Amino acid sequence: MSHHDKPAGKKSEGWEPKIVAIVCNWCTYAGADLAGISRIQYPPNVRIIRLPCTGRINPFYIVKALQAGADGVLVSGCHPGECHYLTGNLSARRKFATLKSFLNYIGLEDGRATFTWVSASEGERFAQVIKGVTERVRALGPATKLVKKLRDVDVAAAK
Amino acid sequence: MEKVEKKLREEAKKLLAEKKVDVIVGYEAGTLPLTATPVFITTPEEADKLVWNSFCQHNLAKYVHDLIMANRDSQKRLKPEDRKRKVVGVVTKGCTSRSLVIHLQERQYERLDTVILGVPCTGYMDRKKLAAKLGGEDILEGSLDGANLKIKTASGEKTIALKEVLAENCLTCRINNPVISDAMMGEPAPAMDTAAEYAGVDEFEKLTPEERWAYFKKEMAKCIRCAACRQACPSCYCKVCFAEQSMPQWVGISEDPSDTQVFQFMRMFHMVGRCVDCGSCISVCPMGVDLRKFLKKLDKDCVTLFSQRAGEKIDFPAPLQDQRMDDKEEFIYSPGGGH
Numbered sequence: 001m002s003h004h005d006k007p008a009g010k011k012s013e014g015w016e017p018k019i020v021a022i023v024c025n026w027c028t029y030a031g032a033d034l035a036g037i038s039r040i041q042y043p044p045n046v047r048i049i050r051l052p053c054t055g056r057i058n059p060f061y062i063v064k065a066l067q068a069g070a071d072g073v074l075v076s077g078c079h080p081g082e083c084h085y086l087t088g089n090l091s092a093r094r095k096f097a098t099l100k101s102f103l104n105y106i107g108l109e110d111g112r113a114t115f116t117w118v119s120a121s122e123g124e125r126f127a128q129v130i131k132g133v134t135e136r137v138r139a140l141g142p143a144t145k146l147v148k149k150l151r152d153v154d155v156a157a158a159k
Numbered sequence: 160m161e162k163v164e165k166k167l168r169e170e171a172k173k174l175l176a177e178k179k180v181d182v183i184v185g186y187e188a189g190t191l192p193l194t195a196t197p198v199f200i201t202t203p204e205e206a207d208k209l210v211w212n213s214f215c216q217h218n219l220a221k222y223v224h225d226l227i228m229a230n231r232d233s234q235k236r237l238k239p240e241d242r243k244r245k246v247v248g249v250v251t252k253g254c255t256s257r258s259l260v261i262h263l264q265e266r267q268y269e270r271l272d273t274v275i276l277g278v279p280c281t282g283y284m285d286r287k288k289l290a291a292k293l294g295g296e297d298i299l300e301g302s303l304d305g306a307n308l309k310i311k312t313a314s315g316e317k318t319i320a321l322k323e324v325l326a327e328n329c330l331t332c333r334i335n336n337p338v339i340s341d342a343m344m345g346e347p348a349p350a351m352d353t354a355a356e357y358a359g360v361d362e363f364e365k366l367t368p369e370e371r372w373a374y375f376k377k378e379m380a381k382c383i384r385c386a387a388c389r390q391a392c393p394s395c396y397c398k399v400c401f402a403e404q405s406m407p408q409w410v411g412i413s414e415d416p417s418d419t420q421v422f423q424f425m426r427m428f429h430m431v432g433r434c435v436d437c438g439s440c441i442s443v444c445p446m447g448v449d450l451r452k453f454l455k456k457l458d459k460d461c462v463t464l465f466s467q468r469a470g471e472k473i474d475f476p477a478p479l480q481d482q483r484m485d486d487k488e489e490f491i492y493s494p495g496g497g498h
Contacts, residue, residue: 060401060409060425067421081484090482093491098431098460098479100490105364105456106424107372116492128494145372146424148417 017071017137019046021130022061024054024089027078027119034123042127043134046074053077055088059099062113067148072112072137076129079117089117108145111136163278163345164211167250170276170342171206174248180274183248184222186215192301193284193308197222211250211344213303213321216283218437220258220393223247227268228396247273252280254328254437256337257470258393261433264470264477267396277340279348282329284308285438287447289324293317327451328438331356339473357459359452375453379420381446388440388450389426394433401425427453432461432469432478 023029029050035042051057054077065073075096083089096115103113114133118126167185174180187198187208195214199222200206230245251259256275263270289298293312300311308319329335333356336347363371386402389395401409402422409425411418427450434454441450461467464487465478475481 059428063421063425063428064409067417080488087482090484090486091479093486093488094465094479094482095431097464097487097490098457099428101460101464102424102428102431102453102457104368105371106375106453107368107370109368114492115490125494129492132492132494146417146420148411148413148415 015142017045017134017142018069019072019074019130019133019137020065020070021046021048021074021076022054022057022065023048023050023075023118024056024077024084025050025052026084027082027117028076028126030120031118031122031126034120035126036123038123040123040127042130045134045137046130053083053085053088054092054096055083055085055090057092057095059095062099063146066108066112066143066146069143069147071140071143072114072133074114074116074129074133076116076118076126079119082119109140111140112143160212164209166344167211167276167278168206168209170344171200171209171248172203174274175200175203175206180246180248182226182245183209183250183276184219184226185209185250185276186211186217186219189214192298193289193303193310194286209250211278213282213284213325215250215252216286216326216438216442218255218258218391218393218435218439219249219251220255220262221391221396221439223249223259223273224262224267224393224396227272244272246271249273249275251275251277251337251340253332253335253337254280254435255393256339257334257435257468258437260338260470260473261394261435261477262396263473264475264480275337275340275342277337277343279343279345280329280332280335281348282325282332282335282351283438284321284324285326285329286442288326289319292319292324326438326442328436328441331358332436333468334435334471338471357455360456360459363452363456375420376416378449378452379423380416381448382419382423383446384419384422385445387443387445388448391439391443392430393437393439394430394435395426423448423450427457430454430469431457432465432467434458435469 032048054075057075062073077089077092080089100113104110116129118129171183183200185198186195188210189196193214195210197217197219198208226247227245234242296312296314298310298312302309306321308321310317330352332351333353335351389400410422434457436458461478467478
């Protein structure tokens with residue numbers, strides 16, 4: 001079990017946070033597109049996964065991402081009241097309010113899972129969100145909790 | 160309690176004789192002293208087996224779901240007009256009724272499929288607590304005498320106050336009388352100590368994240384993933400559980416601690432607005448994992464965020480079935496603060 005307790009120390013040298021962003025097709029993905037078209041710079045630490053709607057996100061996606069080694073997970077969709085499917089993001093909001101609270105309760109750091117809204121016209125906000133989340137995760141250091149360590153990989157890396 | 164038991168037997172006999180139910184799920188005296196075990200009664204003669212006492216611990220809603228689903232599956236190949244409804248009578252205390260409400264909210268079966276025999280509940284005895292009190296000695300004989308348990312073990316006779324060995328969830332139970340019933344057996348039971356309902360959660364929240372993580376890790380390290388908690392839980396009724404799915408494989412099967420942590424985390428998270436705090440999972444856990452510390456948090460969040468308790472109201476959607484424009488969203492991140 002000891003490999004789970006490894007302090008961030010050595011590993012954090014030259015370490016870059018890996019952030020998985022799960023975004024909705026209609027607002028945030030379009031917002032990300034706008035940020036790109038407008039040539040707004042934002043940190044390259046984020047891997048975007050596009051889904052039809054935040055209501056489509058199984059909370060398991062977030063937990064699995066953390067287990068698979070993401071240092072942070074970002075979920076972003078349309079602002080409440082602007083959902084392409086009318087209420088998808090409202091359902092999501094209830095799910096994620098409890099999920100975030102429960103993740104914090106078991107002892108995960110507050111900044112590991114982030115939820116926000118970015119609309120299709122908010123390219124600037126998208127860049128700011130990514131910047132902010134990256135900074136927060138960077139300050140926390142590499143994720144150690146809930147992370148699955150593949151022993152073989154660990155052993156190979158040690159050699 | 161004898162009065163409740165008498166009325167329960169009479170009612171059960173009547174329902175079976177009039178063929179208003181096909182089966183009654185209730186409790187009978189267990190084979191060991193100070194126990195009760197679920198029983199399935201199909202004839203009026205058997206109704207005298209029914210008991211109602213402080214050892215009736217199981218949440219029988221689980222069996223109601225199982226019976227109705229089994230009946231439905233067995234008639235899959237019949238024409239719809241030839242299918243027969245199986246009406247299940249069920250002895251129902253507060254937590255059982257809430258589980259039934261959850262099944263109904265989730266459209267698992269219809270209200271007509273059940274006849275609910277409500278019983279007032281003053282809590283059940285926690286066998287693990289009693290065993291600890293007796294130092295693990297076998298109970299040779301035992302009886303309930305008013306508010307005290309009279310127990311005979313190899314080392315002599317002992318008297319233990321029932322209140323001292325009541326289950327934790329019963330001590331602070333808010334809804335100990337059924338929220339829905341077709342017939343109520345006796346007067347409603349007095350409320351328990353609801354003020355202390357979230358005391359354990361409040362205390363845990365005050366710890367630092369590191370301390371909480373250390374506790375979570377320690378508890379989950381005990382888990383052997385036998386899935387007894389899931390089998391006993393009335394809210395866990397999926398035909399294929401996420402834990403056994405292989406496409407995608409949500410939960411790994413390695414011995415890595417994170418696989419167990421993720422399994423437990425997700426099983427518990429499925430209980431948002433669905434955990435009625437009946438204590439089934441805790442009582443069946445062979446390793447004594449402190450699941451309640453975490454499950455109760457979900458209940459507290461439901462109350463603070465959505466002002467709802469699991470299975471409390473039948474004519475109201477469940478917390479995660481519902482949504483409001485003005486739901487709280489303090490957790491939403493906003494770069495630079497504000498919205």
